[in-house]
Amino acid sequence: MLNFEFENRTKIIFGKKVEEQVGALVSANAKKVLLHYGGGSIKKSGLYDRVINSLQEAGVEYVELGGVVANPRVSLVREGIKLCREEQVDFILAVGGGSVIDSAKGIAAGFYYQGDVWELYMREGTFDECLPIGVVLTIPAAGSESSGGSVVTNEDGLWKRDIGSLKLRPVFALLNPELTYTLPNYQTACGISDMLAHVMERYFTRVIKVDLTDRLAEAIMKSVIKQAHIINQSPDDYDARAEIMWAGTLAHNDLVGTGRQGDWASHGIEHELSGIYDIAHGAGLSIVFPAWMKHVYKSDIPRFAQFANRVFDIEINTMNLEETAIKGIEAMESFYGLIGMPTRLSQVNIDETRFNEMANKATNDGTTTMGSFVPLTKADIMAIFELAK
Ligand code: NZQ
Numbered sequence: 269m270l271n272f273e274f275e276n277r278t279k280i281i282f283g284k285k286v287e288e289q290v291g292a293l294v295s296a297n298a299k300k301v302l303l304h305y306g307g308g309s310i311k312k313s314g315l316y317d318r319v320i321n322s323l324q325e326a327g328v329e330y331v332e333l334g335g336v337v338a339n340p341r342v343s344l345v346r347e348g349i350k351l352c353r354e355e356q357v358d359f360i361l362a363v364g365g366g367s368v369i370d371s372a373k374g375i376a377a378g379f380y381y382q383g384d385v386w387e388l389y390m391r392e393g394t395f396d397e398c399l400p401i402g403v404v405l406t407i408p409a410a411g412s413e414s415s416g417g418s419v420v421t422n423e424d425g426l427w428k429r430d431i432g433s434l435k436l437r438p439v440f441a442l443l444n445p446e447l448t449y450t451l452p453n454y455q456t457a458c459g460i461s462d463m464l465a466h467v468m469e470r471y472f473t474r475v476i477k478v479d480l481t482d483r484l485a486e487a488i489m490k491s492v493i494k495q496a497h498i499i500n501q502s503p504d505d506y507d508a509r510a511e512i513m514w515a516g517t518l519a520h521n522d523l524v525g526t527g528r529q530g531d532w533a534s535h536g537i538e539h540e541l542s543g544i545y546d547i548a549h550g551a552g553l554s555i556v557f558p559a560w561m562k563h564v565y566k567s568d569i570p571r572f573a574q575f576a577n578r579v580f581d582i583e584i585n586t587m588n589l590e591e592t593a594i595k596g597i598e599a600m601e602s603f604y605g606l607i608g609m610p611t612r613l614s615q616v617n618i619d620e621t622r623f624n625e626m627a628n629k630a631t632n633d634g635t636t637t638m639g640s641f642v643p644l645t646k647a648d649i650m651a652i653f654e655l656a657k
């Protein structure tokens with residue numbers, strides 16, 4: 269096990285009606301808040317009205333900025349920074365999913381930064397201070413409600429890039445599983461795909477003797493797969509929704525990554541896809557991950573066989589461990605199919621036209637590698653795109 273530091277300050281408040289506490293929580297942290305949200309699902313569901321009521325009852329002043337799109341754009345982040353400075357906002361409340369939270373984090377990081385916020389995403393600048401953030405989560409997926417990451421797309425050049433800092437972890441996150449009943453099945457499945465990917469990125473590691481975190485990871489994956497089957501049949505099953513929601517947070521609050529080195533190449537490759545083609549992140553991952561697995565599994569067959577055995581209950585064939593490993597990859601792929609996720613680029617109308625451009629972007633024109641389980645060169649990434657066709 270590697271040395272590590274683990275810190276996660278986000279206070280999670282979980283369960284039915286917890287969003288009613290939002291006004292009191294914000295008033296304990298702020299004088300004037302920016303209410304940040306997406307394209308309208310919170311207005312349709314009535315959550316927007318409940319949040320406003322709660323803020324008003326607590327006597328919190330607010331300004332609002334809606335319109336965050338999936339794969340959030342830096343132009344709105346810039347608008348948010350300007351608004352927060354003009355209005356002397358001292359807290360950001362993100363009501364929505366990963367895109368809204370990530371946009372809020374961009375605003376939070378850019379608020380005190382003197383240059384253009386995009387410089388932070390391009391590693392051309394750093395920030396020490398940021399505005400605090402609170403979250404009312406409406407989709408279990410990205411884990412941004414307690415992660416230190418923010419992923420934003422620049423329309424100019426279609427670069428999707430991230431920043432990460434412990435300071436960006438939200439102060440609180442309110443998680444009511446009932447708020448997820450209104451999710452379209454496709455978005456529920458995208459969320460499931462993303463949380464599984466967050467665990468797998470950490471699970472496939474070169475670090476040995478990490479039994480505890482292996483088993484925590486396997487428990488999350490097994491449970492998510494089990495609950496996904498239940499939600500497929502009964503989308504309004506509170507307990508299954510609750511398990512999935514908590515799993516989404518645990519998958520990415522970094523507990524499972526303690527003492528080990530994660531890979532993150534599949535995420536890196538996916539960000540090139542969703543940056544250019546604007547597909548849902550979870551759908552990009554269900555395409556990239558099986559292709560990545562097929563490309564790299566031979567470098568550590570025992571780990572892939574363990575994955576097959578412990579996550580999908582596939583019997584270990586001691587005479588032919590490779591066969592067990594392959595069966596695990598196949599099981600993963602059929603699970604994606606079962607929940608309605610694509611596993612080939614052709615299913616989301618992406619052809620080879622821009623493979624080279626994406627592989628260049630991912631590797632700084634072929635000069636760097638991506639990931640650590642197998643450091644992928646530009647040629648590896650091209651091969652993964654070919655496998656994903
Ligand atoms: O915009 P609205 O109208 O709210 O609709 C959203 C959006 O269209 C809808 N939705 C959300 N909650 C709903 C709902 N519809 C009905 N009922 C509800 N309760 O769902 C759509 C997708 O929302 P989005 O926020 O984009 O989804 P998600 O949480 O999957 O976030 C994806 C983004 O997070 C980034 C991804 O790259 C992507 O940009 N990630 C962020 C990470 C982080 N910050 O730590 C890590 C991840 O790996 C990921 O990269």
Ligand code: ZN
Binds near residue numbers: 410466535549
């Ligand atoms: Zn992700």
